[in-house]
Amino acid sequence: MTTIHHTATTATTHRVFATGACAHTRYVHDPLTGLTHRTANLIALGRAHLPSNAVASWPTIHPGELDREVPVSVCWSPLVRCNLACPHCLDDKAVPELARKDRQRIATVLGESGVLAVDLSGGEPLLLRDLGDLAATLTSAGCVVSVTTNGWHLQRRAEALSGQVDAVRVSLDGPDAESHDRWRGSGSFRRAVAGVRATVAQGLPTQLHTVLMASTRGSAQRMVDLAADLGADGVTFLQMLPIGEGAALAGTEQLTDEEASATVADLHIPEAVTVRLRTRDDAGGFTVIRADGRVWRNDPTADGITTLHALTNSSDLTLTGRDGSA
Template sequence: MTPSSPATTTTMRTFAARKHGNASVVHDPLTGLTHRTGLTLGSGRVRLSGTDVASWPEIHPAAVQTKVPISVCWSPLVRCNLACPYCLDDKAVLELGRAERYRIANLLADSQVLGVDISGGEPLLLRDLPDLIDVLVAGGRAVSVTTNGTHLARRAEALATRVDAIRISLDGPDAERHDRWRGAGSFDHAIAGIREAIAQDIPTQIQAVLLRSTDQASIRAMADLAATLGVSGVTFLQMLPIGDGAALADDEQLTDNEALALLAELSTTAAVPVRLRIREAAGGFTVIRADGQIWRNQPGAHAISSLHPLLTASDLALTTRDGSA
């Protein structure tokens, strides 16, 4: 889904690029999207115009012939200060210690992965998060952090010179609609975090899980809120029936076609770019959980499968070992 108003993406930002045939592919840490360009760019971290990148055609990572994923989600902890009812994480997973976190960070830094999104749990609960980001950036990765935003106001300054993008999860455009999912006060803390991230010049966007109970007015209001705050856009994510979300699937899961229809009008009229990640697009995505195990979403992202521990960079390979190639 391509927005009609990319005006908020005109500044220069950091992306990650890789040669693809006679040209290059570019990973955008702000949106998580992969773009194909007719230009030949250097490999690794590159500074580009957000407007230019947004104008380049999107390409599904699976269509890029590569030995490793274009991007991965790394969840180095299970702990979270909130309890979202559709959380994808497996709460039974044990967290590795500090030394193991750095081992994994170094493996990802030494790999050919373009982008790493650090998630959780709640990644801002990690005291050493800035140092882990430094390791990944030194290796040439583009790094984003996905957070519930409740600790962002106090941590944004330390992240500002390190992270390439922040994605803040919201469940509603106001405290009444957000806090009924995430708890009293969580909306105000998240908004304070968004304001501070923008004040620190961190490329920032809102993410929202799209549910059957999400009405059209809430969707429009979320886009309006994003424009008011000055964030770079809103990505609506199709709910995945994984983790805690499996219990909500029967009541709250939309089909991809229903989701596309729900956002069709907004995608061309909103004041900020509005995107939809359909469930099909999440198929095959690679997740590294807090225990150091590699997981991949099954086709259609209706389930996730555990593969093997991440012991060397070669364990990330998209091979018939896990059925991904």
């Protein structure tokens, strides 16, 4: 199950969430944390400005428990290009990228599909000149949109992003330059931290994302403290998935869900910071759209892929098993 810690503050911040309903259940999806919350409140469906503290206090629900034809949220990687070369990357670099007009087609299909939330990832999405256009297509259709980035170009893109997307997730693999740059290359920590400071200054909801591995779990507390120091909203610890290039590290770096849960349970959470652990169980069944416009769905244990087919219309997103949450 998802683990989340939240310390309430006296400040109340309203931000954009996606809301939905099925049968007798109303729910709210948070584009910042990737969590879906059950609510008894009568909330208008679609994109909604809600108090973040209130939403965080509502119980979470696994999207697979909802009676939906399509996922609550998906990850879309419109490109495989990246300015960094991380050894734990999930991407298959051999996948071809679609042309700009075909990326726009995918955005239109996603917007019309009934999916509530789209995380634009990669590769490195800030390399896309049409990122704003893709986000606009999605938000105008009622989706909430987040961007997951390595942060290298984030400082110069922060102002524009604040008017284009609902949340930013910045990947960090260590709380200082020495530990982070070991994984992502010289200068990457400095650039990512500058990007976080820029998005926070713009008032753009910002979450740190870190892959929890055997060699990084010891710095988990310092990652949480860094989020507080930077003014970020929180940290999501991602269990390593043995998919893509990261499969080569699984034997030495992969933690069990029990080990990861114990690491997070021991953390001291500063005021105003949320912490989430996405276990492999949470990632089971999650839907990804690749740069070539094909859909994959993680298998139930997130150790591999169960489906791979072209996304041509909304029916290609139909769930046949358990949905997952990012």
